[in-house]
Amino acid sequence: MIILNLDVMLAERIGLTQANLSRLKTGKAKAIRLSTLDAICRELDCTQGGILEYRADED
Numbered sequence: 001m002i003i004l005n006l007d008v009m010l011a012e013r014i015g016l017t018q019a020n021l022s023r024l025k026t027g028k029a030k031a032i033r034l035s036t037l038d039a040i041c042r043e044l045d046c047t048q049g050g051i052l053e054y055r056a057d058e059d
Helices: 006-014 018-026 034-044
Strands: none
Touching: 006 018, 006 034
């Protein structure tokens, strides 16, 4: 069996807990610190537009 640990490695590299990374991934986070966003972008070599997307709420 192969286990994918990309999220674990990312969390460790930017100093984020697994629980907080999970909240970000599932959309359950109410906010994200700019320093956390900066660290994620630095590690993934991307801009915030590469990882954030706006979708209007479905009514």
